[in-house]
Amino acid sequence: MAAEGTANAPTAGEYIVHHLHHLQTGKQTAVVDFSVLNLDSLFWSIALGVLGCWALWSVARKATSGVPGRFQAAVEMLVELVDGQARGIVHNANSRKLVAPLALTVFVWIFLMNAMDLLPVDLLPVVAGWLGIHYQRVVPTADLSITMALSLGVLITCLVYNVKIKGAGGWVHELFAAPFGDKWFLYPVNFLMQIIEFIAKTVSHGMRLFGNMYAGELIFMLIALMGGAFALTGTGIALFLGHIFAGTVWAIFHILIITLQAFVFMMLTLVYVGQAHDSH
Amino acid sequence: MEVISFVALAAGLIIGLGAIGACIGIGIMGSKYLESAARQPELMNELQTKMFLLAGLIDAAFIIGTGIALWFATANPFLAQIANLPK
Numbered sequence: 100m101a102a103e104g105t106a107n108a109p110t111a112g113e114y115i116v117h118h119l120h121h122l123q124t125g126k127q128t129a130v131v132d133f134s135v136l137n138l139d140s141l142f143w144s145i146a147l148g149v150l151g152c153w154a155l156w157s158v159a160r161k162a163t164s165g166v167p168g169r170f171q172a173a174v175e176m177l178v179e180l181v182d183g184q185a186r187g188i189v190h191n192a193n194s195r196k197l198v199a200p201l202a203l204t205v206f207v208w209i210f211l212m213n214a215m216d217l218l219p220v221d222l223l224p225v226v227a228g229w230l231g232i233h234y235q236r237v238v239p240t241a242d243l244s245i246t247m248a249l250s251l252g253v254l255i256t257c258l259v260y261n262v263k264i265k266g267a268g269g270w271v272h273e274l275f276a277a278p279f280g281d282k283w284f285l286y287p288v289n290f291l292m293q294i295i296e297f298i299a300k301t302v303s304h305g306m307r308l309f310g311n312m313y314a315g316e317l318i319f320m321l322i323a324l325m326g327g328a329f330a331l332t333g334t335g336i337a338l339f340l341g342h343i344f345a346g347t348v349w350a351i352f353h354i355l356i357i358t359l360q361a362f363v364f365m366m367l368t369l370v371y372v373g374q375a376h377d378s379h
Numbered sequence: 380m381e382v383i384s385f386v387a388l389a390a391g392l393i394i395g396l397g398a399i400g401a402c403i404g405i406g407i408m409g410s411k412y413l414e415s416a417a418r419q420p421e422l423m424n425e426l427q428t429k430m431f432l433l434a435g436l437i438d439a440a441f442i443i444g445t446g447i448a449l450w451f452a453t454a455n456p457f458l459a460q461i462a463n464l465p466k
Contacts (some may be wrong), residue, residue: 263450
């Protein structure tokens with residue numbers, strides 16, 4: 100608000116629309132357009148992924164069996180939490196060697212991406228504005244492309260494990276015979292059910308994370324607008340106090356939401372991969 | 380004018396009905412959790428993880444609805460559609 104607010108004050112609608120615009124390589128015309136890249140989401144997700152991996156790696160490198168430091172203790176608790184969940188859901192020690200670290204990476208990565216929501220909504224866009232970048236959305240998980248890419252990654256992992264555990268023939272047999280039984284006249288219904296299940300799992304997995312983060316980001320913007328309205332009119336100290344109060348309450352509640360959504364995404368990843376190990 | 384008032388009503392309904400559903404759901408789940416934790420306190424940690432997982436699932440639809448309703452309320456997309464209509 101501060102950057103362009105003084106020159107030509109945008110209306111509330113313009114402010115929101117401007118803040119919901121991605122830094123894109125082109126003009127997006129259709130709802131699904133694979134020729135356009137959202138550069139801001141890509142930059143922040145890759146940067147946070149590298150940061151998360153580096154933090155975990157640096158702890159693992161310096162890990163001592165003696166008295167651990169605070170950060171090492173925190174990472175150990177996290178690893179034990181994820182390992183315990185993976186042990187309870189995926190009953191195959193060999194697959195767990197890949198799936199448990201995958202779940203840990205997913206959790207840390209999504210948590211970091213969600214945590215970008217807690218930065219002030221105008222901080223990074225204004226800094227980017229000084230550098231000549233006019234559109235910036237800093238929460239990668241509030242971008243449907245990123246969350247659907249994550250859930251598609253989980254789907255591919257599930258498909259790979261289906262083939263790996265049951266064999267290609269066994270999996271195809273399950274696709275046609277699974278929910279209702281191995282009868283020739285039930286094959287089309289079974290197959291349809293399986294396909295619907297895969298699509299529904301993937302779409303809801305990605306949409307849930309996106310919806311939560313998008314709504315949270317939007318509410319932070321509305322709270323920022325409240326403070327902006329105070330700055331523009333200069334009347335109504337109540338708006339300013341309300342801005343501080345609402346921002347504090349929502350930020351505290353949002354700490355719960357970002358952790359919970361990262362946890363839910365991790366648990367569902369484990370559950371879906373675990374389902375790929377169940378044979379019917 | 381009509382569109383603005385309808386959208387305001389719709390935003391209220393989206394948030395209100397969503398809140399009813401999510402709160403009843405969370406309430407039932409919380410009471411069941413407390414009951415089962417009182418019966419078998421040794422299962423408390425395991426149940427707590429599952430309760431939070433389900434809380435995330437229940438909350439999701441409500442918060443998505445709230446986000447959409449607030450988007451309608453502030454940056455009303457229907458007004459732009461009306462402005463673009465041929466007169």
